[in-house]
Every structure is written in C-alpha cells, then in structure tokens.
Amino acid sequence: MFGLGDLNLTYLVSITLVSLYVSTAAVLVSATLGLPMALAVSFRDFRGKAVVTSIISTGMGFPSVVVGLLVLLALSRSGPLGEFELLFTPEAMILSQTVLALPVLVSVALSAIQSVPQDLRDAAFASGGTSTDVALLVVREARYGIVTALLAAYGRAISEVGSVLIVGGNIVFSDGTSFTRTLTTAITVEARKGNIETGIALGGILLALVLAVNALGARFRDRTPSGGRR
Amino acid sequence: MTDSIVATDITHGFENGAILEDVSLGVEPGEILAVVGPSGTGKTTLFRLLAMFDRPDSGVIEFDGDDVWSMSDARRLEVRRRIGMGFQNRSLFSASVADNVAYGLRVRRSWKTRVASAVSGLLGPADYDEAVTAALETVGMADKASRDAGSLSAGEAQRVAIARALAPDPDVLLLDEPTSNLDPRNTAVIEAAMRAARDRGIAVALATHDMQQARRVSDRTAVLLDGTCIESGATDRVFESPTDDRVRQFVEGKLVY
Ligand SMILES: Nc1ncnc2c1ncn2[C@@H]1O[C@H](COP(=O)(O)OP(=O)(O)O)[C@@H](O)[C@H]1O
Ligand SMILES: [Mg+2]
Numbered sequence: 001m002f003g004l005g006d007l008n009l010t011y012l013v014s015i016t017l018v019s020l021y022v023s024t025a026a027v028l029v030s031a032t033l034g035l036p037m038a039l040a041v042s043f044r045d046f047r048g049k050a051v052v053t054s055i056i057s058t059g060m061g062f063p064s065v066v067v068g069l070l071v072l073l074a075l076s077r078s079g080p081l082g083e084f085e086l087l088f089t090p091e092a093m094i095l096s097q098t099v100l101a102l103p104v105l106v107s108v109a110l111s112a113i114q115s116v117p118q119d120l121r122d123a124a125f126a127s128g129g130t131s132t133d134v135a136l137l138v139v140r141e142a143r144y145g146i147v148t149a150l151l152a153a154y155g156r157a158i159s160e161v162g163s164v165l166i167v168g169g170n171i172v173f174s175d176g177t178s179f180t181r182t183l184t185t186a187i188t189v190e191a192r193k194g195n196i197e198t199g200i201a202l203g204g205i206l207l208a209l210v211l212a213v214n215a216l217g218a219r220f221r222d223r224t225p226s227g228g229r230r
Numbered sequence: 231m232t233d234s235i236v237a238t239d240i241t242h243g244f245e246n247g248a249i250l251e252d253v254s255l256g257v258e259p260g261e262i263l264a265v266v267g268p269s270g271t272g273k274t275t276l277f278r279l280l281a282m283f284d285r286p287d288s289g290v291i292e293f294d295g296d297d298v299w300s301m302s303d304a305r306r307l308e309v310r311r312r313i314g315m316g317f318q319n320r321s322l323f324s325a326s327v328a329d330n331v332a333y334g335l336r337v338r339r340s341w342k343t344r345v346a347s348a349v350s351g352l353l354g355p356a357d358y359d360e361a362v363t364a365a366l367e368t369v370g371m372a373d374k375a376s377r378d379a380g381s382l383s384a385g386e387a388q389r390v391a392i393a394r395a396l397a398p399d400p401d402v403l404l405l406d407e408p409t410s411n412l413d414p415r416n417t418a419v420i421e422a423a424m425r426a427a428r429d430r431g432i433a434v435a436l437a438t439h440d441m442q443q444a445r446r447v448s449d450r451t452a453v454l455l456d457g458t459c460i461e462s463g464a465t466d467r468v469f470e471s472p473t474d475d476r477v478r479q480f481v482e483g484k485l486v487y
Contacts, residue, residue: 119321126315127334
C-alpha cells in the first residue's frame with residue numbers, strides 16, 4: 001500500500017540517527033548524574049534531602065513543554081547559558097531531554113536501590129567491606145532495577161516531543177537531512193503537511209524503537225533475581 | 231592468653247532509650263563464649279557493636295588491647311577484617327555460593343587486582359581460592375560451590391554465610407543466632423563448624439536464646455537480661471550453680487521465654 005519508493009530513505013535515516021543520538025546522549029548524561037544521586041539519597045543524610053526527593057518525584061510528571069520553555073530561556077542569548085550558543089542544536093535537545101529523563105531515572109533507580117535488604121549491606125560491611133564496597137554491592141544487587149531505570153529514561157526521552165520542538169527548532173539542512181529534527185517532531189510536521197505515508201513510516205520506526213527498549217526491559221525484569229531474597 | 235575482643239562497661243541505646251547497660255565481656259582465642267538471653271534483650275545490639283557497625287554511647291571496645299574507637303579509620307578497617315560475622319537473617323548476595331564465600335577475600339585485595347580479576351572473570355570462569363573451598367568444606371557445602379545462592383534452603387544458606395565469615399581466616403567469629411529456625415541436622419553442622427573454628431584458635435562468640443545450645447557448645451556463658459549481664463562464667467558453673475535466681479529458674483526450666 002505504501003510503497004517504499006515514495007519515501008525519502010535518506011531523510012528517514014537522518015532523522016532516526018538524530019533521535020538515537022540525542023536520546024542516547026541524554027540517557028548517558030542522566031545516568032552519570034542520576035546514579036550517584038540515587039546512591040547519595042539512599043546512603044547519606046544531608047540537608048535538603050527531602051527537597052531533592054520531592055523534586056525527583058514531581059519531576060517525573062513535569063510537562064515537557066514547560067521544561068522546553070525553561071531550557072529555551074536558559075539557552076537564549078540573554079540567558080545564563082546563552083554564551084554557549086546552543087539553542088537550536090542537537091546539544092540543546094540533549095539538555096532538555098536530560099532534564100526530563102533524569103527524574104525518571106533517579107526515582108526508578110532509587111526504588112531499586114532501596115529495595116536491597118539492609119541485611120545484605122550489613123553482610124558486605126561485616127565481610128570487611130569499605131563504604132565503597134557496600135555501595136558497589138548494592139548497585140550489583142539492584143542491577144536489574146537499574147537497567148529498568150535506564151530503559152525507562154530512554155523511553156521518556158525518545159518519545160518526547162514538546163521540549164525538543166522548542167529548543168531544537170525541528171531544523172532540516174537544505175539537502176533534506178535532519179539537523180535537529182527527531183522522529184517525534186518530524187511526525188508532527190509531516191502530519192500537518194498531509195504526508196501521511198512518511199508520518200506512518202516515522203511512527204513505525206519510533207514504535208519499533210520503543211518496543212525494542214521495552215522488550216529489553218522485560219527480558220531483564222523476567223530474569224529472576226536470586227540470592228539474598230527469600 | 232589475652233582476650234581477642236573485650237567490651238567494657240558498654241552502654242548503648244536508640245531514640246527510645248538505653249538497650250544495653252554497663253555490659254562487660256570478652257572472648258579469648260580458642261574458646262566459644264555464648265551470650266544467652268531471651269529475644270529483645272540486646273544480643274544483636276551488642277554483637278553489632280562488637281563488629282563495629284556503630285560506636286557505643288559509652289564504654290570501650292578493645293581488640294588485642296587497643297581501643298577500636300581511638301584508632302585511625304584505616305587501622306579500624308584492619309581490625310574489622312580480623313572479625314567474621316554471621317547474621318540471624320538470610321544475608322547471602324545474589325551470586326553463586328562460591329562468589330558469596332569469596333566476597334571477604336575479594337574486598338581485601340587491592341583495586342588493581344580486583345579490576346584485573348573482574349576482567350579475566352569475563353573471559354573465563356573465575357579461579358576460586360583454596361580458602362573458599364576449605365571454608366565451604368567446614369560447613370559441608372563444598373559440593374554446592376557453583377549453585378546460585380538464591381536456590382539454597384534456609385539451613386544451607388546459613389551454612390554458606392558462616393563459610394563466608396570463615397574464608398578470610400578471622401581471629402574472631404561472631405555468630406548471631408545462627409541456628410534459630412533451623413532443623414536439627416543443619417543445627418548440628420553449624421555447631422560442629424563452631425567447634426572446629428574454636429579448635430583452630432578462633433575466638434567464637436555465639437548469641438542465642440537457646441540455653442541448651444549454649445550448654446552444648448560453649449566454654450563460657452554470659453546471660454543477658456534486659457540489656458544487663460546478670461551472670462557470666464564457665465558454662466558448667468553457670469548451669470550447675472548459678473548465682474542469679476533468674477538464671478537458676480531459667481536453667482531449671484521454670485522461667486520460660
Ligand atoms: N536500630 C534500632 N532502633 C531502635 N531500637 C532498636 C534498634 N535495634 C534494636 N532495637 C531495640 O533494642 C532491643 C534489643 O534488640 P536486639 O538487640 O535485637 O535484641 P536480641 O538480639 O537479643 O533479640 C529491642 O527492644 C529492639 O526493639
Ligand atoms: Mg537478635
């Protein structure tokens with residue numbers, strides 16, 4: 001019905017690559033910041049811990065257009081990050097997706113870390129472990145939950161449209177390949193232009209990516225964790 | 231022989247008040263000390279202090295004559311690494327039996343060695359220390375080294391946990407109710423492992439609510455009641471001619487906890 005011949009393959013591939021690049025980078029940045037945050041919140045007592053925890057949980061449901069707006073203000077010429085001239089670049093989209101993915105990652109990782117029984121932490125300590133050893137043990141015990149957190153963050157990043165549209169600008173180069181056009185923003189454009197076939201192809205790619213991520217997550221969850229549990 | 235680990239005038243509590251009051255006791259190399267008392271009396275709290283989980287509110291804990299809370303953190307870590315501990319609850323990691331038992335040995339290695347062995351572990355099966363096999367043999371679990379820890383019965387898991395405490399060859403072994411809820415066969419294996427540890431010169435401290443177990447395995451007994459040590463001495467003496475009336479009633483079966 002929809003012949004591949006009608007589709008511009010270079011266009012589709014370039015969009016997919018931009019989406020993958022931006023979301024993967026956002027998840028990597030989120031993980032670099034978020035896993036130590038999750039560990040700190042569950043292991044240490046510090047001032048403002050309650051505030052951090054509540055920011056994380058409200059951050060989960062933060063409207064992405066609002067995040068886009070705030071990142072836009074921050075990156076605009078007069079904003080605090082204006083000097084980096086990042087607005088309407090893939091890196092601006094990485095920034096806004098990081099803001100969106102981080103709370104998801106931290107809260108899922110946090111619940112995984114907190115569900116590791118205290119008895120196991122105690123056993124690691126009593127076996128001669130330092131506090132670093134205990135933290136590593138906890139990460140190892142929570143590994144399935146942490147992978148789930150990464151995948152959930154990925155899902156949030158790649159399927160998000162509002163903020164990347166605002167800070168990325170949905171730009172294509174004159175040769176028709178994507179600069180800041182992602183699968184989601186491309187779909188809005190193509191649908192509005194009436195290019196249903198292209199829109200469906202993009203939607204199919206996005207769906208396939210999201211399904212692949214979820215299938216990975218299900219595989220990890222289904223592997224029965226064992227050991228310290230009854 | 232001087233005592234390996236000595237607690238003197240330990241008082242400790244939580245938000246809701248003092249749990250331990252002026253408790254003093256010590257364990258010598260090559261003996262089993264039983265700390266007996268009903269549940270809720272402070273045995274676990276005391277053992278956690280001996281294992282240096284927390285600093286006592288007051289009182290001194292000495293290891294080979296040195297106050298463990300006046301020494302540097304690095305020195306205290308060294309001292310901690312001469313102590314092994316078994317817990318009342320299931321405490322095995324989600325890993326194979328051998329990996330569990332190797333844990334204490336692994337954390338004692340340098341980071342360089344640890345990274346190198348993690349990398350070589352990815353390439354081929356890990357080579358397990360003889361110490362791991364030896365520790366598993368003392369609890370009759372050597373044939374299950376490659377089993378997943380999660381698949382073990384409660385008794386087997388407790389035996390592996392004791393092997394994990396023994397593998398680094400500690401000077402002190404603290405066992406907190408190692409056999410509560412276990413069947414007689416597993417209990418017998420664990421009691422034999424305690425005796426074997428004692429015969430190797432390890433100072434063994436056993437917390438139990440089971441007076442009969444204390445009588446079976448220990449050389450000395452300290453009776454803890456409501457956070458105070460009400461009687462202590464050679465096990466035979468404590469059981470045959472207790473000085474405290476509550477201990478007498480307990481021994482004669484008139485006082486049941
Ligand atoms: N972390 C804690 N916070 C508050 N109370 C505690 C804590 N740990 C133990 N307790 C209390 O201390 C008392 C003694 O507990 P525990 O040392 O576990 O006794 P035992 O091991 O002899 O059963 C109990 O009343 C218990 O509720
Ligand atoms: Mg207890």
